[in-house]
Amino acid sequence: xxxxxxxxxxxxxxxxxxxxxxxxxxxxxxxxxxxxxxxxxxxxxxxxxxxxxxxxxxxxxxxxxxxxxxxxxxxxxxxxxxxxxxxxxxxxxxxxxxxxxxxxxxxxxxxxxxxxxxxxxxxxxxxxxxxxxxxxxxxxxxxxxxxxxxxxxxxxxxxxxxxxxxxxxxxxxxxxxxxxxxxxxxxxxxxxx
Numbered sequence: 203x204x205x206x207x208x209x210x211x212x213x214x215x216x217x218x219x220x221x222x223x224x225x226x227x228x229x230x231x232x233x234x235x236x237x238x239x240x241x242x243x244x245x246x247x248x249x250x251x252x253x254x255x256x257x258x259x260x261x262x263x264x265x266x267x268x269x270x271x272x273x274x275x276x277x278x279x280x281x282x283x284x285x286x287x288x289x290x291x292x293x294x295x296x297x298x299x300x301x302x303x304x305x306x307x308x309x310x311x312x313x314x315x316x317x318x319x320x321x322x323x324x325x326x327x328x329x330x331x332x333x334x335x336x337x338x339x340x341x342x343x344x345x346x347x348x349x350x351x352x353x354x355x356x357x358x359x360x361x362x363x364x365x366x367x368x369x370x371x372x373x374x375x376x377x378x379x380x381x382x383x384x385x386x387x388x389x390x391x392x393x394x395x
Contacts, residue, residue: 209255209269211239215383217374219383222387233258237258240254251322254324255324269322269323273303275307299354300355317341319382320336321337321338323336351369369381
């Protein structure tokens, strides 16, 4: 069985990633508790995912899996993109990020609400091998936040799945079936085979 140390300390991501990886026959170990958060200093999702996976592999000595995710809104020239988690600045919260995005979209004057979630998954092995895969979930931005499940921008993201629910209105099982992160993890599983 393949075993990876998770690089994320985000409890929502741990839940999602553990569930999907378990379905794929991959065991996950928690990130070392004494490891500080890795600063995301790169300007791409790939760069940040590799940065985190390398740091956790170095600290744990085991193969590590990390992700970096961004929401790319067409009318905002791809913002918030790689800066999605810290879009509203110092002390950013999910609520502040969502509010800033909705305000920016309104102020843009555009009626285009198309967007896509992109997740990059990086695996780094102790022998130096690295794997990078991506998962993309196209969709659109809702007028207002709806739903209590999920995190981040989930309450305003309606995936292109032929319905009008946001990701925050879906169960964890439904989200894990379709999400950008699940798509990236399945791409990883296919690569590992």
